Amino acid sequence: MSALVSRMLVTIALLCGVLPAHATPQVFLVQNSGWMEPFYADPQSRFKPLVTELALAVAQPGDALVLAAFNQSLPGAPSPKALMSAKVGEGTRAQVTKALAGLDTARKPGGALADTDLGEAVSAAMTQALGGKDGIVWLVTNNRNSPNNDQATAQRNREFYELIHRGGAIRTALAFPLRMQVQGEHYRANGLMVYAFAIGPTGAQALERLLASGSIAKIITEPPARLKPLDRNTVRLVPRKVEDAPGVSFTMAPNGVLRADVASGAVSPSAKIGWHIENTMYPYTIASATLSARSKLGGEDRPVTLGGTRVTALAPGKPQPLASTLQLPVAQLPSQWSMAAIKSAGSAYVLPGTIEVHLAAQKLNLSGAFRERMAALFPGDPLPDIFIPPAQVQASTAVLPIEVRVHYGMAPLLALGGGVLALLAAGGAAAYAWMRPQRAYVTVEDELRTMHARAGAIQPIYDKAGNEVARLKTTLFGHQLTDLREGAQVRLGR
CATH class of the missing domain: 2.10.70 (Complement Module; domain 1)
Incomplete structure (x- = not known):
């Protein structure tokens, strides 16, 4: 590692060490090996503007932003090579634009175009740029992994696969295949791949916030392909209707919490709920899985009776109906004359809990449409192994937060208020009688x-x-x- 890179990494480490608690360090790795030649040579290329706008969209004020170019490290030609490191602020756009302006395809010390090592770049970003701390690593690449110009790309992809799926540091991994047709002197390309790797729990939370806020979607309109995790939050339930439960209704809050609104007089011990079960693991289809569910409400852990215990051919964007019977914690709900009800008069008494859906014997298939898209964007390249579901992922759990909200009228509060006023009146009369000569x-x-x-x-x-x-x-x-x-x-x- 060159002295320049070492100094830059020390600067990055110091910068990350003084960040505010809410800030998330973000590292952008931009490939500049020989295979990337058309992205730099084509005068119509939107490659650099894409990197600039994406970096500015996801890096929040106060974040540490690191921009580095990568290919394959060789003696005298280190990789990754830091281009800039700064705390995001008003001057960040100019810094990023300037750093990318002079970037071009790299060459080996002998003059040949540089090769590519994706795994080396990501590992360096985690251990050196982030210093083992949490953050987000972005990898912008043409998806050709060929160290030493090795044509055995499948094997190189397998090594990259191991880093992503076996490594515990990477909590979330997403891929955004993008269409970008460019023509250079030596090569032409149809597409580009942007990877997002959330490092550690803080990095995972930050990436989740970026997805929910729409910051990424402003720049990349294509849905992300989920590489990891494939064992949690794989499905979601959306309520359709409620039967045989007078005074009970279900709605989905904007934050994803299921709300069960219960009238104070409702006494039904259970509710028959019709759901839509949706696959959230684009681009995978759940070929088959065994379903079970439990509810945890008011300190009660009970099974949820499902109308069907198997799901087949559940593709993303194509929900399937699912019937269930949910036990309501009627015994745990306070009476309308209790102090809890009186305190909640005019609003709602909230009893939080969860519904857990478990998928066992889970078999995943990569959708045919995604395979076709990858073949069109990266013609001639074998489908990267990173998109093949790990063999050990045979079960998954989805947790749906739920709130049982009991709505109490104003009668108890008015009755209590009337009693208090009567006592005050009696007390006032007694005091007057006591004090009057x-x-x-x-x-x-x-x-x-x-x-x-x-x-x-x-x-x-x-x-x-x-x-x-x-x-x-x-x-x-x-x-x-x-x-x-x-x-x-x-x-x-x-």
């Missing part, structure tokens, strides 16, 4: 006296000579004489 008539030695006192007060009563002869005790319910001296002429009233 009460009038009492007392006759002492035939002399009528008028006394005023608040509830709880005790007042002395004196005769005409000034001697204390009794005490007046006032309560909420009236007055009474206490400590009456023997022989004293004192009485309540006139």
